[in-house]
Amino acid sequence: MRAGRIGDYQRWQGRTNDVAREFEGFEGAEVYPPEGGDENVWVSVFRFSGIDLLTAWLDSSRRRELLAEGQDLFDGPATQEVLHGGTPAEQESGAVTAVVSHVVEPGREQGFLRWQAKALKAQEKAPGFMGSELFRPVQGVQERWVAVFRFDSREHLDDWLASDVRQGLLEEGSRYFASYDVHKVGSAFSGWFSFDGGARGDAPPNWKQAMSVLLALYPTVMVLNLTVGFELDDLGVPGYVGLFIGNVLSVSALTWLLMPLVNRVLAFWLVPARARSVRVHVAGAALVVLAYLLFVAIFGLIS
Structure with missing residues (x-):
């Protein structure tokens, strides 16, 4: 978002949320201010009850009009991630979520999955790790693979993102994906997902x-x-x-x-x-x- 336009952006986002509520299947919308070093990156989350209903909103003429109206508020091109299958979970105070999208090289999906499994095992050993989910591409809507993982504090998340272990994993994984983006989101966002990829099982015994x-x-x-x-x-x-x-x-x-x-x-x-x-x-x-x-x-x- 452009500097000095916070008020304009919030008003525009409010109108966008109001329009989304009019569409069938709408379940919720939340807006998150910048986290960490992303001083001008705002994240908006829309949740719909089905992928077809979400697609109807994403492809609607009303949404295109809103995007055109708000174009001068953005400091660069907006990115969009469609996550299919997340389950709501209890929120925990102080928790921070990272959303990482990958452009996987064609034909290297299985290698990417093996690499993700290895990365998860390394994450499980990191202090403060609370769980992870991996979202596959949604045909015709979303081509990127998206990993969402949560830590119990900003400090622990930043430590993991900057760790030598993760840097080594990224170098190893570069053979499978052409690019990736990382965004950090506040604790409330973590309530959209169950983070079933956590260590040693999805639920208590x-x-x-x-x-x-x-x-x-x-x-x-x-x-x-x-x-x-x-x-x-x-x-x-x-x-x-x-x-x-x-x-x-x-x-x-x-x-x-x-x-x-x-x-x-x-x-x-x-x-x-x-x-x-x-x-x-x-x-x-x-x-x-x-x-x-x-x-x-x-x-x-x-x-």
Whole structure:
């Protein structure tokens, strides 16, 4: 974006977002100011429910008119990346995302994939690494391959981008791609993706999931029984109806309040990319067990 045109750009981007909302399949739009050394690079994200619906917006005459209208706001040609298949995930404060697009040489796709796998293994060893996703080209829409990876802080991301390990990987990978671009985006952007390429699996093992759900479920059920349950009994509500109401309340509390909280507090233990040692596994499990005992003691005294 041209220097001194921030206000004009934000107004133009606001109009663009409003127009996008009118198109079928629109799910959200976000704008991110420059990150790191990209002083004049702004990133706008549009999310649609399907690739055909996104293409209808990208190819629309209204979008072309908006791009022509905003041309004098840009200091250079705009780049566009279409990512197909990302899954929303919980955001984490301070996390920073890098979006790297590659122009892969024709016929060298398999070599590029092997190189990406090697690069991911190296990333997993870098401090602060939280996960990665690789997006393939979308035929007729997007010809570039796009890698999206996240670190827990700007410092850790910058350290990785400037590391000798990554420079060596780029030299090795240059045989597979003709060019690449890197953009850094703030933490909110990471909420669009699940980053399933993280170390050692896409999700916590079942035993950790069960323990964390029980940690949130037990106090929820006890509080509801001691409050809403008594009220429903006093009102003469049949037991099967009261049970249904209690289930609705407990599931709602778990989904939108307690489980997001538990996941954030226990992220060091639940996120596979972080829980890399036996000490972390044991410490997290011990913490959850202590919480169980505390809840049992508290509700034992209350009831």
